[in-house]
Amino acid sequence: MMEFPKKNIINDWLDENGSPEIEKLVEKNTAIAHKIYEMLQKRGLKAADLARLLNKKPSEISKWLTGTHTFTTKTITKIETVLGEDIIYIEPQKEYVYFKVAVNKEIEEDTLFEKSEVFTNGFEIDKKAS
Incomplete structure (x- = not known):
């Protein structure tokens, strides 16, 4: 039996409505979500643990981890703080x-x-x- 690739709602939407800017935004959001997921795995944590640490609903964290959420720098900083690791590294400014x-x-x-x-x-x- 031939298997068809799973439909990806994000890719389908981008194909129909996307622009280079939106495509790059989705790529970055997906990369951030993946990094958060890896950080959780490394610590033996689950999405529910992150929800508890951030005082958020587990459903909100699940949405974040799909890559469909646009992260603010405030949200990223909160996650970095509770997990003790940078998600995004910015080089310090030269003095x-x-x-x-x-x-x-x-x-x-x-x-x-x-x-x-x-x-x-x-x-x-x-x-x-x-």
Whole structure:
């Protein structure tokens, strides 16, 4: 007997109504839901446990885990907090340090030292790039 692929309501809807933006949104929501599911499995937890931890109804968590829910950053942060792991990792912003540097008695304005160590010995400044 030939088996037909299961109908996926999201894929069917995207085929009929989707746009690249909506398709990307669904892809991201599905990836977030999958990551949450993996985090729960890793901890030996179920959706009902997450519902209890977040003070939500189990049906709401089930909806989240289907990938059809659009997650807010507030919701993601709450989940990350109760599970103790980031769902989405954002690289920290770089910290820049600006100095006025005298080179051969001429002032160079706003010299940028990114990820470097600056050493000073009296009036001489040496830059060690990392």
